[in-house]
Amino acid sequence: MIRVLVADDEPMVRAGVRAVLATAQDIEVVAEAGDGREAVELVRRHRPAVAVLDIRMPGTNGLDAAEAIRDTVPGTGVVMLTTFGEDDYILRALGGGAAGFLVKSGAPEELIAGVRAVADGAAYLSPKVAARVVAHLAATGAGALAGRRGAARARVESLTAREREVLAHLGGGLSNGQIARRLHVVEGTVKAHVSAILARLGVDNRAAAAVVAHEAGMVPPQP
Structure with a gap:
């Protein structure tokens, strides 16, 4: 419960x-x-x-x-x-x-x-919050939305292919256990990937990493 x-x-x-x-x-x-x-x-x-x-x-x-x-x-x-x-x-x-x-x-x-x-x-x-956060960052940041997206994609490029997969699922709201089942790996492996992702992106928590995933266009838009 x-x-x-x-x-x-x-x-x-x-x-x-x-x-x-x-x-x-x-x-x-x-x-x-x-x-x-x-x-x-x-x-x-x-x-x-x-x-x-x-x-x-x-x-x-x-x-x-x-x-x-x-x-x-x-x-x-x-x-x-x-x-x-x-x-x-x-x-x-x-x-x-x-x-x-x-x-x-x-x-x-x-x-x-x-x-x-x-x-x-x-x-x-x-989905509504994610869209608003991305748009707000674009409006208040130094550059247009395309610039923000480009910067996010550049940050994501520093990740390995597997880490990008994990980040996309993280941005979609999946837990470590759910990601592990999707990728057919053990949960401890996903946890290690998440820690590496946070460090490479320079963010403090999963929610901030999820914003980067949305900015980079890694999460499919939802109605």
Whole structure:
């Protein structure tokens, strides 16, 4: 059973997230919080597999809560809930320990898929979030989108053929175990490849590596 904490300052949103997750037989919401500080306290108490956090909350926001959870309860994966116009927050969250990013207006199936992926140790970017992050990086970076894509492809070229395969699957939201089954290798081999990929790309976590995979066009676009 995947134990989940849900944090959002709007009770109706929390109720909606709980209702969606309740449709999955392998997921159980064990606690709810109305702000980031309470979320961190409840994560320490309940040790859930996944914490679903709204980015903007009064007091301690979701970004600060994600960093606190990463530092004090690293075994809990963090999924951030975003709305349009929060791209800067998403970029900060990439470096703050969050492993999943979903838009509140997304399909219920995405929420369940994201929670399962992060619980399994994978990074999960909603297709809408991935597209927004890539576009935002292009708009705020030094160069056009083509330049960003070219730079990402150049970074990916430093990887071996097998590492590029692993990165493509990582960008698609697969866990180490799922990638191992796809490539017919043991999970330890995939873990070693992921560590090498993070080092060669110069990123700190799987979510940031997934962004590079999307930028480089390694992940097929989804509807």
